[in-house]
Amino acid sequence: MKTHPIDKLESNFDSAVMRLKEFLSIESISTDVNKINDCVAAADWVCKELDSIGFSSKKVTEGGLPAVISHGPIVKNAPRILFYGHYDVQPADDLDAWLLPPFEADIIYRNEVKIIHGRGSADDKGQLLTFIEACRALYESTGIPVNITFLIEGEEEIGSPSISNVINRYKDELESDIVFISDTSMIEDNTPTLGCQLRGFLGEIVTITGPSHDLHSGNYGGAVHNPAGLLVQAISKIYDTDGLINLRNFYKDIEDVPFEILKDWIKLDKFSDNFLKSVGLSTSSGEKNRHIVEKIWSRPCMEINSICSGYQNEGFKTIIPSTATAKVSFRLVGEQDPEYIRASFRNHVREHIPGDCKVEFESYGAIKAVKMDCFRPEFVLAQKILREVWGRKCVFAGMGGSIPAVSHFKQHLNLDSMLLGFSRSDDNIHSANEKLDYECFTKGALSWLMILQEMRVNSSIEYEI
Amino acid sequence: MKTHPIDKLESNFDSAVMRLKEFLSIESISTDVNKINDCVAAADWVCKELDSIGFSSKKVTEGGLPAVISHGPIVKNAPRILFYGHYDVQPADDLDAWLLPPFEADIIYRNEVKIIHGRGSADDKGQLLTFIEACRALYESTGIPVNITFLIEGEEEIGSPSISNVINRYKDELESDIVFISDTSMIEDNTPTLGCQLRGFLGEIVTITGPSHDLHSGNYGGAVHNPAGLLVQAISKIYDTDGLINLRNFYKDIEDVPFEILKDWIKLDKFSDNFLKSVGLSTSSGEKNRHIVEKIWSRPCMEINSICSGYQNEGFKTIIPSTATAKVSFRLVGEQDPEYIRASFRNHVREHIPGDCKVEFESYGAIKAVKMDCFRPEFVLAQKILREVWGRKCVFAGMGGSIPAVSHFKQHLNLDSMLLGFSRSDDNIHSANEKLDYECFTKGALSWLMILQEMRVNSSIEYEI
Numbered sequence: 062m063k064t065h066p067i068d069k070l071e072s073n074f075d076s077a078v079m080r081l082k083e084f085l086s087i088e089s090i091s092t093d094v095n096k097i098n099d100c101v102a103a104a105d106w107v108c109k110e111l112d113s114i115g116f117s118s119k120k121v122t123e124g125g126l127p128a129v130i131s132h133g134p135i136v137k138n139a140p141r142i143l144f145y146g147h148y149d150v151q152p153a154d155d156l157d158a159w160l161l162p163p164f165e166a167d168i169i170y171r172n173e174v175k176i177i178h179g180r181g182s183a184d185d186k187g188q189l190l191t192f193i194e195a196c197r198a199l200y201e202s203t204g205i206p207v208n209i210t211f212l213i214e215g216e217e218e219i220g221s222p223s224i225s226n227v228i229n230r231y232k233d234e235l236e237s238d239i240v241f242i243s244d245t246s247m248i249e250d251n252t253p254t255l256g257c258q259l260r261g262f263l264g265e266i267v268t269i270t271g272p273s274h275d276l277h278s279g280n281y282g283g284a285v286h287n288p289a290g291l292l293v294q295a296i297s298k299i300y301d302t303d304g305l306i307n308l309r310n311f312y313k314d315i316e317d318v319p320f321e322i323l324k325d326w327i328k329l330d331k332f333s334d335n336f337l338k339s340v341g342l343s344t345s346s347g348e349k350n351r352h353i354v355e356k357i358w359s360r361p362c363m364e365i366n367s368i369c370s371g372y373q374n375e376g377f378k379t380i381i382p383s384t385a386t387a388k389v390s391f392r393l394v395g396e397q398d399p400e401y402i403r404a405s406f407r408n409h410v411r412e413h414i415p416g417d418c419k420v421e422f423e424s425y426g427a428i429k430a431v432k433m434d435c436f437r438p439e440f441v442l443a444q445k446i447l448r449e450v451w452g453r454k455c456v457f458a459g460m461g462g463s464i465p466a467v468s469h470f471k472q473h474l475n476l477d478s479m480l481l482g483f484s485r486s487d488d489n490i491h492s493a494n495e496k497l498d499y500e501c502f503t504k505g506a507l508s509w510l511m512i513l514q515e516m517r518v519n520s521s522i523e524y525e526i
Numbered sequence: 527m528k529t530h531p532i533d534k535l536e537s538n539f540d541s542a543v544m545r546l547k548e549f550l551s552i553e554s555i556s557t558d559v560n561k562i563n564d565c566v567a568a569a570d571w572v573c574k575e576l577d578s579i580g581f582s583s584k585k586v587t588e589g590g591l592p593a594v595i596s597h598g599p600i601v602k603n604a605p606r607i608l609f610y611g612h613y614d615v616q617p618a619d620d621l622d623a624w625l626l627p628p629f630e631a632d633i634i635y636r637n638e639v640k641i642i643h644g645r646g647s648a649d650d651k652g653q654l655l656t657f658i659e660a661c662r663a664l665y666e667s668t669g670i671p672v673n674i675t676f677l678i679e680g681e682e683e684i685g686s687p688s689i690s691n692v693i694n695r696y697k698d699e700l701e702s703d704i705v706f707i708s709d710t711s712m713i714e715d716n717t718p719t720l721g722c723q724l725r726g727f728l729g730e731i732v733t734i735t736g737p738s739h740d741l742h743s744g745n746y747g748g749a750v751h752n753p754a755g756l757l758v759q760a761i762s763k764i765y766d767t768d769g770l771i772n773l774r775n776f777y778k779d780i781e782d783v784p785f786e787i788l789k790d791w792i793k794l795d796k797f798s799d800n801f802l803k804s805v806g807l808s809t810s811s812g813e814k815n816r817h818i819v820e821k822i823w824s825r826p827c828m829e830i831n832s833i834c835s836g837y838q839n840e841g842f843k844t845i846i847p848s849t850a851t852a853k854v855s856f857r858l859v860g861e862q863d864p865e866y867i868r869a870s871f872r873n874h875v876r877e878h879i880p881g882d883c884k885v886e887f888e889s890y891g892a893i894k895a896v897k898m899d900c901f902r903p904e905f906v907l908a909q910k911i912l913r914e915v916w917g918r919k920c921v922f923a924g925m926g927g928s929i930p931a932v933s934h935f936k937q938h939l940n941l942d943s944m945l946l947g948f949s950r951s952d953d954n955i956h957s958a959n960e961k962l963d964y965e966c967f968t969k970g971a972l973s974w975l976m977i978l979q980e981m982r983v984n985s986s987i988e989y990e991i
Binding site for chain 1: 685
């Protein structure tokens, strides 16, 4: 008699965590040019793991870091799933802020909770492995019951510059019925959450150059254009009153969230309170008279991600700096067109910089917002399974972040995505001391396993290939 | 028959340059904690030189780097001069930008002009030696005809943090009729320039802290206070229309420059054109309808000296940064009170930051502006001598920078200062390849010698001690 897949999964947990620790030790920081080899090593690691459970993997490169495409065994008359994830991680940055080294993953207890510590544990290596481990348990017991293709990229944290080309180039291989993604969070600790929309993204790096070199601020101050002052003023004028964004036609392609959805969101007061409290704040920024949930899920925003000008070391250097740079990004919703907004932003900045100063822009990604089709049978099935595994009703949530691939799947393959993530709000993704709760890792894997199993059972009804 | 002082000075020039080269080879960088011994060595060098021409020197320390106080022989019924200068220099910074090593001084030809190359040649070691060499020639010929005290400090390049204490502590020893300073520039190549006013200074380091840690800008953007955005908006609102500064009562203690002075300044069009052209610009910033010379010499300003928030390395990190810091300084004029303006600035910033975010300020110096009494007989005498030596009419110029000691001389000793500097605008002070033209060094020394001589001649009329 074959082992039951769930028993197999559970007996595998110890070795699964060892595999995750190995994966997390690879410093696959996509934004750091010194870490290209680590990124390639992470792609190789994914290939090796998938090949060990009956998949056939290859690395593909379309200009940037390699992506992995991997196909499982063909199962006739069964649904076809494309699983998307990413092996790249954010920089560790301020090492002093990490309680343990970021790339020495470990299982520890923090606040009496068993966690997997390490950069990438929640975003996205750990979540990616919930799906792979589900596949492994099936492979090692009753067999993988559906057709699965993996597309695991290495540029998600830098805006996925080449994913569009990869999807286009390998269109035929990637054809599926739906995309599954595990790269998001649950809105509350044990409330399983399906993503029903994702905000779009637009990144811009703007550099102002004024005088030819840094100047003594006594000898020149008050008469020579200061790039830091110009940049600060130009950006500041985009912040309108009432938290709105002052760029022409910025809001024209946005519709309000339908009241039926909004009234469910407004009920999430505990989430909203905790959302602010968990980051040490009590008031929210942005548009007046909008609920926090509405603001982060369904309203656009502009954020200064970084700004830099002048002497950056200890002490004070009384100079007019020669240059100033800001990295600014927008989150977009509805039908907002990133390229139109990019042009508005650039025009706005240019209008505020004198002609003898230089303004340079560098584009850093552009992705339209996406809405999921939450009435698809996979969503209905997932809701049922998630309630079983987590003991609570599943919530359909908006997602404030942006996953470029999701837009490209829709655009190039006409594929809907189902975002099912198991990260928690205190996982510190993109920040120091990233972790994934052990419970999320194991229950996440269990959730995927049960979904895959039942898809097979239902497939003759739900799917016709 | 005694040698004539001018002959003596001229016959000394070769050895004077040797002495300057020795002085310039000492790496007395006050901002660099690794160079404390070099700073002490430079103070010792000044003591030794002054002792060799009949002065009696000592090092005094009031918390920071040593200053030198040195007294010449007493000359009854003769005027008392306090000469102020500094032995410390700016860091050499970008060594690749130096055509010759910064601390290996040499006499070379650059663009067919004979120059003394080296960090500190113009600011201020070379200029300080113009005065010492004038004293030496007098000492070695007819004798030093006036009472001279030197106060040479070693912290000018870091804002003179302990000069106020030194002046206060040695008040009695420093009492004089006037302060002479050679630490400024000529406004045009051969136009001798007397400083008639110096702007004041106020430095502030402001840090805003919002969320407890950096946040994913997708998950939190639009609802969580962004310290970079708050800082940018708060500072930006200080820039009023027409280039004015929007802080309460900011302009109340300022008077316009008298028309008789202003009309001379407005004639300095060549200076203004060159001022912008030499830094690669064609238009000026700041207050509308004010002449450039007026703006840098007699109008206040605010400059962002540095600003920093978020991820500072290559690539893009899509975060809401937890903190943002700016180093901001004001140049002040007239009777503007730095502490009042500091309070206005802080209030303004606080008013623009939500209460659940933290605002921290660090003070970085405060100095009131100073006006010289240009009708004093020493100024009249200097004008006459300078015309003789340089062949052109002397100009009374404002100075955009700030020399903290000058304010303290006024405040603690009620002493006026006469700023007479021989540096040229292309001397690259505070920058790579600093130099002093050989002509400026020798003519500078000659100018001081003749001023000192004639002060003696006229002293019975002009001075009553």
